[in-house]
């Protein structure tokens with residue numbers, strides 16, 4: 001995307017929404033949707049732009065969540081500071097896992113499996129380690145003050161998560177326009193060709209993993225501030241790894257708005273399915289699966305790519321290369 | 325004589341039991357167009373991969389621009405000025421021609437606008453300007469070859485390794501691209517090219533190296549090499565030189 005205007009318009013439109021919507025149910029829906037979009041925005045930078053499909057983005061979400069919770073509860077650290085530490089922890093985990101996986105030259109499904117394995121290991125460790133509260137989890141004390149990053153009004157939570165989503169949108173926009181972004185996409189398209197053109201594939205992928213980790217960790221930090229609770233299933237469970245990759249893939253992987261669009265669609269469908277089926281367990285997952293299949297079937301580049309896919313049907317082949 | 329830009333000293337590469345490149349010593353003069361020829365499977369592409377850092381030599385050293393660069397990774401060598409094309413073209417299939425070339429241009433031009441301008445200049449030079457906005461995967465074979473060349477050129481190399489850029493082109497397309505390669509030399513780029521099209525080798529190269537079964541079997545001017553008995557035998561089989569001599573006498 002060349003112009004910043006669409007990004008600015010979307011941010012402004014979302015920012016004024018609470019002025020028109022007062023319903024707590026709707027606001028809650030939007031807050032959770034934006035939180036999932038944020039997790040997906042993190043995934044999108046590494047998976048969508050870099051082509052490194054992680055099946056274990058829970059490692060970032062969970063680490064952000066636990067660090068935020070534990071620093072506040074066990075060490076009395078200020079909530080805002082704890083939130084920042086959670087994001088830094090995401091960068092650290094990204095560096096470590098990225099270094100191990102990319103140094104070993106893992107690509108494609110091997111990379112996906114290794115991230116999944118890391119998430120599972122962390123989940124198991126978190127479910128027994130005393131510092132995480134083990135099986136019981138960690139509760140953050142209710143303390144409705146700005147300094148504790150807890151708010152009476154849902155709208156304030158909404159603006160908080162929206163600013164994070166907005167920051168991620170801007171970061172993604174900047175990446176798209178930068179040399180780093182061009183190199184990241186080049187690595188996705190053809191790693192050998194990129195290396196021949198002077199691209200250090202390892203550092204480019206590591207950089208993407210670190211940014212990706214920070215963004216998805218922020219979603220985990222926010223989760224703790226919003227729900228004031230975390231346990232090993234919430235933090236490192238497969239649910240969030242799936243959400244983080246589903247939202248950009250459905251919305252359009254490797255596009256700025258993909259995760260946002262995907263999160264809205266997935267959540268709207270999920271809620272709709274729950275209403276219709278009267279909360280029959282697992283049925284929303286069936287809907288997820290069906291939407292995913294439909295999207296991949298009709299438009300491998302997601303909902304945002306749908307327009308291009310349709311236009312592409314009428315695209316004429318490129319003109320012959322000019323002679324000499 | 326000035327120091328060569330590229331200097332291979334006893335370079336070998338094994339794949340398991342197979343000696344793909346065996347003890348090759350050769351050098352490429354700065355500013356020259358040098359050809360590397362040889363039958364299929366001779367080890368030419370492997371030699372390119374060794375020079376450009378995609379493979380490590382099993383033995384021997386590679387000197388480039390006066391320094392030992394043996395074992396350096398490909399991205400570092402690209403930064404030092406070694407550009408390469410791939411025999412099997414490697415476009416960034418999902419991107420446009422402009423975006424493809426710009427990836428290379430970013431190496432020397434970190435700012436987006438500069439990289440864009442540099443990419444467009446390269447596109448003009450190789451005749452891709454009319455298709456700048458076409459997706460790379462819609463190009464014809466000739467277009468893909470030009471794109472392969474353009475990407476490497478965009479990194480502003482000092483030494484350019486061209487791996488069969490003429491293969492698969494028809495005679496008129498070959499005639500079109502030969503002046504482009506000559507133009508590179510005029511710009512001061514040293515060209516080392518693997519080529520099967522002898523017409524191109526004869527008209528472009530000043531020095532030819534012949535590889536067969538991983539070993540260097542001849543070197544010299546195009547005329548000298550074309551008349552070399554060992555070269556004829558490598559291409560046509562053992563005893564061919566004698567038979568040819570008998571036929572023509």
Ligand SMILES: Nc1ncnc2c1ncn2[C@@H]1O[C@H](COP(=O)(O)OP(=O)(O)O)[C@@H](O)[C@H]1O
Nearest residue numbers: 339342344362363364365366367368369370371
């Ligand atoms: N990565 C590889 N692994 C194993 N064998 C290889 C590899 N690359 C090339 N070879 C073998 O090395 C020999 C030389 O191949 P190559 O350099 O492609 O020849 P040329 O380019 O001269 O046709 C061939 O026998 C080929 O099968």
Ligand SMILES: [Mg+2]
Nearest residue numbers: 368369370411
């Ligand atoms: Mg070859």
